[in-house]
Amino acid sequence: MNQIDVSHALLKDAQELGHEARAGRNDHAVLKLWLRMLACTTQIEAEIRKRLREQFAMSLARFDYLAQLYRHPDGLKMRALSRYLMVTGGNVTGLTDELEREGLVQRADSPEDRRTFIVSLTAKGRSSFEVMAKAHESWLLELFDGIDAKSVQRMFADLGELRVHLVNHNNASTSKEKT
Template sequence: MKKDPSLDLLNAAAELGYEARGATGDHAALKLWLRMLSCTNQIEAEIRRRLRVRFDTSLPRFDYLAQLYREPDGLRMKELSSHLMVTGANVTGVTDELERDGLVARSSSPSDRRSWIVRLTPKGRQQFEAMALEHEQWILELFSCLNASAVAQVHQQLGSLRVHVLDKQSGTLY
């Protein structure tokens, strides 16, 4: 009988990262949580590596450009900070770098002189589009071991989990 190579991969996965911390008798939900965390961390690390090697950029810079790409009229710095879930100081630092590189432009808000609006420059838009195209291919490659049905099912189930967790967050005080 021929050995299934996917079993070797599953056994190897059980020995990696957070999953190795789980005990045999742990609840299935705990094992799932550890596996999800492991997968997320591995994929993020690989995306960070590829962005650095291919584009000499970081994931925070990529995320920043992605937010601006979705908003052709630009965003106020405060809105950008909120979308990225980082402090204003972090956004200011990244904005300074990207402005020096010619990828974003800052202008004062016509309605509030104290706030700045940041927009992608044509160079920034072009560079982000190239990165986003490759990023999409990387994600497809990394998830290629799952068929379309599995991807749809996991997506749906994780959506249900998010709704449940949001419900628990809003209904529970700790």
């Protein structure tokens, strides 16, 4: 079987899976693309969630929380952490309580506002996250193994173009709403 035949067989298989199965033959290409992107994201996320749970007894939400703090070594105010994670303050407080009990994060009073806490990783939290992040990276490499580098770069560029388009579209919509 040549490369084109393999690609066609894989495409046929992909069309029978998950979210894409909801699309009809006559549906717009954009709808089919959206469903395919959603299916891929859902499938990758489910696998990452499973592996984090099995290997580290860690939820994806907790991993994302630790990742944000890892990117900000001086810590973050709870409000900023909530914004970065796109969750409510209550969710951040609950995660902070759990992770603090486990010795992975610490809270300190903000020097600017005594009503605010700055949350940061402890040494244990930093080293634990580094181990998980290394595994996370290897899982993604494994999941994308078999897709050639040129295809990965092309998808990255195409999705970047989509992202810019969406930001511009949303900004234009917001401007129209204000007038």
